[in-house]
Every structure is written in C-alpha cells, then in structure tokens.
Amino acid sequence: MVLGLAAGTRRDVRATAQASLTLLETRDDAVVLELDVPGVTLSPSHRLPGTQTVYVPGLDGVAGEPGQPRLPATSTLVAIPPGADVSLQILEDRSQQVATGIHLEPMPFEEPESARHFLEQPEALDRLANPLDAYVGTHKVYAPAAARPTRADFRPARLVERGYLRDQAFVRVVLEPLEYREDGSLYLHRRLRIAIRFDPAVS
Incomplete structure (x- = not known):
C-alpha cells in the first residue's frame, strides 16, 4: 500500500x-x-x-x-x-x-550571510527574513x-527513511x-x- x-x-x-x-x-x-x-x-x-x-x-x-x-x-x-x-x-x-x-x-545554504557582508551590502538585509535565499560561496x-559527478553508486531511486x-x-x-x-x-x-x-x- x-x-x-x-x-x-x-x-x-x-x-x-x-x-x-x-x-x-x-x-x-x-x-x-x-x-x-x-x-x-x-x-x-x-x-x-x-x-x-x-x-x-x-x-x-x-x-x-x-x-x-x-x-x-x-x-x-x-x-x-x-x-x-x-x-x-x-x-x-x-x-x-x-x-x-x-x-x-x-541549493541555497541554510545559514545567513556574515554580518560583515550585510554591512558592506545593506541591501542583503532584505534576505534575512528567509535565510534559505541567501547564497553563500556560490561562485565555487x-x-x-x-x-554532482557521475558515480558508479548513483541511483535515481533510493530508500531514505523508516518509521511509523x-x-x-x-x-x-x-x-x-x-x-x-x-x-x-x-x-x-x-x-x-x-x-x-x-x-x-x-x-
């Protein structure tokens, strides 16, 4: 079922x-x-x-x-x-x-950008309400x-959790x-x- x-x-x-x-x-x-x-x-x-x-x-x-x-x-x-x-x-x-x-x-990082960054770019404060939208280190x-590389163990379907x-x-x-x-x-x-x-x- x-x-x-x-x-x-x-x-x-x-x-x-x-x-x-x-x-x-x-x-x-x-x-x-x-x-x-x-x-x-x-x-x-x-x-x-x-x-x-x-x-x-x-x-x-x-x-x-x-x-x-x-x-x-x-x-x-x-x-x-x-x-x-x-x-x-x-x-x-x-x-x-x-x-x-x-x-x-x-995928965005789950941590807000550093305080120094906000001081340097005040407009970034607008993103504090949703830190998931604050990209960090994206150029790397x-x-x-x-x-994501091609891997021998890549599987497009997998089991991830058991519970009740x-x-x-x-x-x-x-x-x-x-x-x-x-x-x-x-x-x-x-x-x-x-x-x-x-x-x-x-x-």
Whole structure:
C-alpha cells in the first residue's frame, strides 16, 4: 500500500505534460511503482545570473545538498510489515541526455550571510527574513569537483527513511529522475520502474 505521494529538454524545449508516479502492483512481498517524466524545462535563474533552473511539472520536491545543483524530485511512503527487511530494486530505467554545457542553480545554504557582508551590502538585509535565499560561496559551486559527478553508486531511486504513521510501519522512497554531471550535462531518467521488496513473515 502506498501511504502518500509528495511529488517532488533540450535547452529550448518546454515540458508541458506532468510527471506521474503510479502504483502498478501490490503483492504480499513487494510494491511496484513507476515514475514517468515526459520532459523538463530549463530557464534562466532570477536568483543567480548565469545559471539555469530546472522545472518538471508534477515534481514539487527538490534534491541536492546546499551548494549542489537544485533538481526536482519526488517521494512517497510505502506501508511495510513491522520489522521487515526492505530493499529497492530498479526494474526499468530509461534515460537520455537532455542538455549539455549548462550551470544549474544550486541549493541555497541554510545559514545567513556574515554580518560583515550585510554591512558592506545593506541591501542583503532584505534576505534575512528567509535565510534559505541567501547564497553563500556560490561562485565555487561549479568547480569540477563540486558539481554532482557521475558515480558508479548513483541511483535515481533510493530508500531514505523508516518509521511509523500511527500504528503503520512505512518506508520513504525518494526518486531523483535528473542527474547533473560534472561536465555540465543533464540526464533525464524518463521512466523509472521500481520494486520495494519486503519479507511479510517478519513481525
């Protein structure tokens, strides 16, 4: 059972259809989900000139650590038997390169800029109300070592949290259909079909 959903181009193509996360199958030992992402839209960032933002209709979540590229993502909760061993298997992953040579807007740092900076640039005080909008060290974000690299362990779907909602055990599944590589290329995992497997006998 899926307890809830939290939904999350080429450079000149705008996405029109929405991404969709669908429950395909529920069994005693597994749940099968499929994420379809028709396309993405790249637009100039109004917060950080020289970078682009990525928008995917239907994906309202974001992935990325502070200073790393800000990418659309989605997550959902899947009910599991209490104490079950849970694993995630990617059954299908259709991906393609959708852009090259781009610089993406980073996730903002969660700390306000220094007091000295505010003295030097009084207009920055306007950002104190929301420190998440105060970018720090952004010019270093896109050094080759700082951009999200291609990794052997990169997975567009992963398990990130276990817990209880009232008396129901659950696991949270995060899907990150966009992969930004250190050479400035952007890859879209257009269709992801995954199975969350568990042992129903564990109690």
